[in-house]
Amino acid sequence: MIKEDFQQEKRNLKCEKSEVDLVIIGGGMAGTCCAITAARQGLEVVLVxxxxVLGGNGSSxxxxxxxxxxxxxxxxxxWAREGGVIDEILVENLYRNPEGNPLILDTILIEKVSMEPNxxxxxxxxxxxxxxxxxxxIREAYAFCSQNSTRYRLQAPLFVDASxxxxxxxxAGAAFRIGAxxxxEFDEKFAPDHKSYGELLGHSLYFYSKDTGKPxxxxxxxxxNRDLPNLPRFKSFNLKDHGCRLWWVEYGGRKDTIHExxxxKWELWRVIYGIWDYLKNSGKYPDMATHTLEWVGTIPGKRESRRFEGDYMLSQKDLVDQRQFPDAVSFGGWALDLHPADGVYGELPGCTQWHTKGVYQIPLRTMYSRNIKNLFITGRIISSTHVAFGSTRVMATCAHNAQAVAMAAVICREKNLLPAALTHSGHMSELQKRLIKSGQYIPGVPLEDKEELAKNAKISVSSTMTLEGLPGDGPWKKLSFATAQMLPLTAGExxxxxxxxxxxxxxxxxxALLKSKQKGNFTPELVLEEKVFELTLGEQSLYIDFEYTIKETEYYFVAFYPNEQVQLRYSEQRMTGLLTVFQKYNKAVATSSRQEAPDDIGMxxxxxxxxxxxxxxxxLSFKLHQPLKMYAKENLFNGIFRPYHTSNAWAAALNDSEPYIELxxxxxxxxxxxxxxFDTDFDHALESTLMGHPESEIPFCVKHFKVLDDRGNCLTEVHDNHQTRYRLKFVKPLSTQSIKIILQHPAASVPAALFGILCY
Structure with missing residues (x-):
C-alpha cells in the first residue's frame, strides 16, 4: 500500500534521463526506418x-x-522500388500480409524495432x-508519456526530426517554410496560384465498411454534414471504394494544418458520416442496406505543414531535369502531386499529378538544418519547395531518405563530425558506399569498395543462362494497346x-525499335527504326530485323502498334530483368496513356x-537469332543490385539441376x-494496405540456398528465403580460400538469379 499525506509544494512527475548517440523524434515510416538503420550500425538510439503504434500514415x-x-x-x-529497410519491411509485409491488413503491418513494424537491442x-x-x-x-529534448506519467530527458550529440x-x-529555431x-523564386512554372488553388495540401480521413448480410x-x-450530395466530387463516388481509395475526402488546405x-479532423468526421448517412438513408443505394461502418479513422492523415531549410532546397527543375548531385543519397519518383486547398468542398479535381520521365536523386544537403548544426531533418519536412514536396512527401521516399540520415549519423559519431561536414567528397563517398552495401539504392551510383573481397576472387559458375528467347507456352492476347518487349542490348548489330x-x-x-533519350530512363521516346509488315490470315511467325547498330548497353523496346485484328503469343517463363510493357495508363495516377503537359507548367x-x-x-514469346548474354557472372560484382542499364544479374540455365557460384x-x-x-522484383509496387496482392512471395526470389567453405562445410542453409538481402554474419572471422553458393531455381520456369555477392 502507498499512502501520502498532503504536500504544500507541488509534486513532480517521475523523470528518466537517457544519454544516447541519437535521438529520433517521430515514429512514422521515416523515423522507424531511421532508428532500425542506425541501431544496426551500432548507435544507441531513442525513438520517440x-x-x-509505429508507421504514421501507414499505421492502422x-x-x-x-x-x-x-x-x-x-x-x-x-525497377524503382526503394531499397534497404523499407524494402525489407514491404517484402515481409507481402509475405505475412498479402491481403493488406494494416493491423498486421503494425505488428511487423513493432517487431522490427523491438528486435534491435540498441x-x-x-x-x-x-x-x-x-x-x-x-x-x-540542441543539447537535450524533453518528452512526456501520458500512459505512464513519466517525463524523459533525452541527451545526445545528434538529433533527428522525423515528426x-x-x-x-x-x-530549436530552425528556418522553415509553410505554403507555396x-x-x-525557384523558376517553378508548376507553382500553384495562391488564391484559386491554394498553398497547402489538406488532411484525409478514411473509413471501412462491410456487408453483414442482414439489414x-x-x-x-x-x-x-447532410449537404454532401451537392458537392461535385460526391457525384462520382464509387460504392466499392473504401479505405485510402477515398484519399479525395480531403479538407484543411485553407487552414493552419498544425494548430487547427x-x-x-472534426470537419472530416462531418464529411464521412454525412457520406455514410446519404448512402444508407437517401433511398438511392438499396445495395447498401446490409452494410455497416466497420471503422472510421480517429486521427487524420496529414499531408503538409512545415518544410525546413537545409543547405539546398530541392525544386521542380531538379526533379524534372533529373539533376545529378555529388551528395546524392536517395531518390524519388512519385509524381509532382499537388492538391487544391479546398479539398472535398472545392470544384477542382482532387489532385493534379505530373510525372517525370524517370527517377531523380535527392541530396544529403536537403536532410539537415542549415541553422541547427546537430539536427537532421527527414520525412516530409526535408528541404524542398512546395512543388518538389508534392513528390518527395510520400512514405516510401521519406523512409528511404531517413535511412540515409541514419547512416550519416553513424559516420558523424565515428568521425566526430556534424552533418554538414559529410558533404565533403571523402566523407560522401564513404556514406554512399555504406548505404549501397546495406541495400539502399542511389540511381547512377554503383558500389565502389576497395575492402570488398569477392570482386578479387576467381569466379566459376555451374552454368549461365543465355537468352535465346522465351517459349510460346502462354496465352494469346489481342493487340489492343501498343505493346513492347523490353530487352537489354549490348553494343553491336x-x-x-x-x-x-x-x-x-x-x-x-x-x-518499331524505341529507346529513352536519357540512359537509365525507361521512357521510350526515340523512334530508332520502324517497319510495316503485311500479315495474312491465320497463325504465323513474324521475323523482324531492324538492321540497326546498338551503340551502348541499355534497355531497348521492340514495340508493336495497336491492331485489333492481331494477337500476340505470350510466355509463362519469367526472367529477371525482362518486362513487357503496354502503352496504357493507371487510373490511380493518370488520366490518359500520354502525359500531355501544357507548355506553361515546366513538365x-x-x-x-x-x-x-x-x-x-x-x-512476349520470342526467338532471338543472336542470343543475348545478359546474365554474365561479372554482373555479380558491378556494384548495382537491380536492373538498370542491363539486368545486372547472374542467372543459371534452367536445365542446371544444381546451380552454384564459387569464389x-x-x-x-x-x-x-x-x-x-536476390531478386524480389523491384518493379512491383508493394502497397502495404487495403490493396491485396496475388502472391506472398516474389516468384524471382531464390528460396532455398546454402553456403559452403573450402572444406565443404555448410556455413548456412536457408529453405524459406523471401527477402532481397541475406546477410551471413560470423561470430569469429571465417578463414577460407573459397566460398561456394548453391541455389535452387525458384520454379520450373524461373531460373535462379542473383544480383550480387559482397564479402568482408
Missing amino acids: QDRP EIRLWILGATSHMGNNNR IRLLLNTALYDIEKGASDE GDGIMAFL ESAD VRFVAPSYA SETI MPGLTFQVRVEKASQLKV DSFDFWLPERRPEGQN KWGKVQNINEINLF
Missing part, C-alpha cells in the same frame, strides 16, 4: 513516438498504403520542449527476332509504357560476413 490508425517511386506501377520508373522505443510519448547548448545546437510537423526543429513559393440501421450523429488539425502472331483478318502491322509530355501486375505480366582466392581470406542480393 507520440502514438501507440490512418491506413494509407506505403508508396514511393513505383507509383502503383503507373509511371515509367522501372533502440529504446518510447510509444505514446510526445516531445514538448528542448534545451540548447548554443544558439545553433511530420517538425516540432523539434521548430522549437512564388513561381519566380443494418444507421442513425447519423448530429454533426454529420483537430478542427480539420541489333539481333533479329521472331514473334508468334495470330491474324484474324489480313492487315498491316507496324513495329514534359510523353507516353506511359506500363507493365501488368501478376498473375498477368507475362513477357576462389589464391590465399586464405578472413571473412566476417557474406551478403547476397
